[in-house]
Amino acid sequence: MKYNSPWIKVLNKRNILKIVHENRPVSRSEISEITGLTPSSVTRITKELIEEGFVQEIGSEGKNSPGRRRILLDIKNNAFLSLVFDVGVNVTTYGLGYFDGTVSLGGSFETPRAPEKFFMKVREIFEKYSLDNKISRVSLSVPGMVNMEENRILMAPNLGWRDVSINEFLQLGVPILADNEANLSVLAEKYHSEDMKEVKEAIFIVVREGVGTGVLIDGKLYRGPTYTAGEAGHMTVDMRSNRLCHCSNKGCWEFYASINWAIEHYEGKLEGKNAIEKFAALKKREDSRKVLEKLAQNIAIGIVNIVNILNPEIVILGGEVQDLGEYFYRIVQEEVKQRALKDATKQLKIRPSIFGTISSNLVGAAVLAVENIIENVR
Ligand SMILES: [Zn+2]
Known part of the structure; x- marks a missing residue:
């Protein structure tokens, strides 16, 4: 393939749009520096991106020379x-x-x-x-x-x-x-979270009626050859259990780490049409602390297994448990630290998702x- 074949041009164009996305606002000379493309190529490609509505020019005060306007490029938010x-x-x-x-x-x-x-x-x-x-x-x-x-x-x-x-x-x-x-969820965190910018290995655990995990390896989502990677909710945590899961295994982690477990093990009656509503009611009860602390431990057991296998830098918890407050996360952290390989937890961060009302x-x-x-x- 020739160096300036049309295909290379398309790849350069996608790459520049990605760079504008990740570094916005960004100047043409910065793009040239990052990509190694000549300033004239950058000018030509950004002109196309502007004409096609992906990118727009915005002005900004120069950092080192106040008063002098620098033209920066940003994405056009409403375009797509x-x-x-x-x-x-x-x-x-x-x-x-x-x-x-x-x-x-x-x-x-x-x-x-x-x-x-x-x-x-x-x-x-x-x-x-x-x-x-x-x-x-x-x-x-x-x-x-x-x-x-x-x-x-x-x-x-x-x-x-x-x-x-x-x-x-x-x-x-x-x-x-x-x-x-x-x-x-892990894609959203990678894209929007400050502490994920440099992170290459991360896990996102969604705790809802079931438990699912998203796996980031080498900065990319790992989906697996047949798209079943990250189904950690179905790893066996109780070998002797006879309780059959819909995945056809027995003793799956999600039996113990989902909101259903907390609802089943709470001793009071909970209002609500479904598990999400019942769990929301449970969280408001003053006497729910004990069952939630146990849930934190159950979640931690699965995290120990994942951390020992994948050695991530960050484990993020989302879904219905993300707003449970510091005590909950402290229990998860302590339990994981106690049980997982010491070298795997040295720099490990466990935190709730940054996303709230908008999941x-x-x-x-x-x-x-x-x-x-x-x-x-x-
Ligand atoms: Zn299962």
Whole structure:
């Protein structure tokens, strides 16, 4: 392949757009420095990116020469919108995703049990949003395994979905993307968190009705050859257990580390239509401390196994436990420190997700759409 073949030009263009994304606002000379491309190539490619609506010029005061304006490049936030869905076992939340990987919340609905009904609802919302917006991607966070190559939900056990071909149910004239919720959560953290910028190995644990993990290795999401990587919720933590999991194993970690465990082991009665509502009620009870402390220990046991295998720099907890406060995280940290390999915990950080009202899953779905847009720039 020749050095300045059209394909190399496309790759350079995608690379520059990625650099603007990651370093914004950034000057043309900085881009030239980072990429090693000549200033004239950078000027030519950024001109295209501006004309195509990806990038915009903004002015800024120069750091060393006050008063002198420097032209900087930033992404155009509203240029590309995605419609993002956080498919929950009970409730699905949706919103609008922007080109900077942020989300504005739209609304929510009860997740229909039948996939065809669910996708009808997605179509309805897509059509509603399309009246006022140009939606360029639909992106779904799924509580299960997704074969991204075939756009197929392999299994979403807590929803009872198996082998659901998204493209068969839904065609909207724009690409429809989907990935596992924990994968998207680690993607969202990598994209938005200050302490993740230099991190190459990280784990995100989503604690909801089930437990899922997203695995970042060498700075990239690790999905595995058949898209089942990170299903740590189904690692065996009780070899003698007879309790059968829907994954067909027995004694899975998620029996002990999910919100369902806490609800089952709390001695009082809890109001709520579903596990999420019941757990929210549990968290408000003054006498729930004991069961939550035990939950923290159960979560820590799984983290010990993961940390001993993968030696991550950061373990992030999200889902329904992320707002449980310092005491909860202290128990997790202490238990992990006590049990895991000493060298594996030396620099290990365990913290809650930075995302709150707008879930890491939903933000991750927006980031997935952004990555897909950049990967398809021509
Ligand atoms: Zn299982």
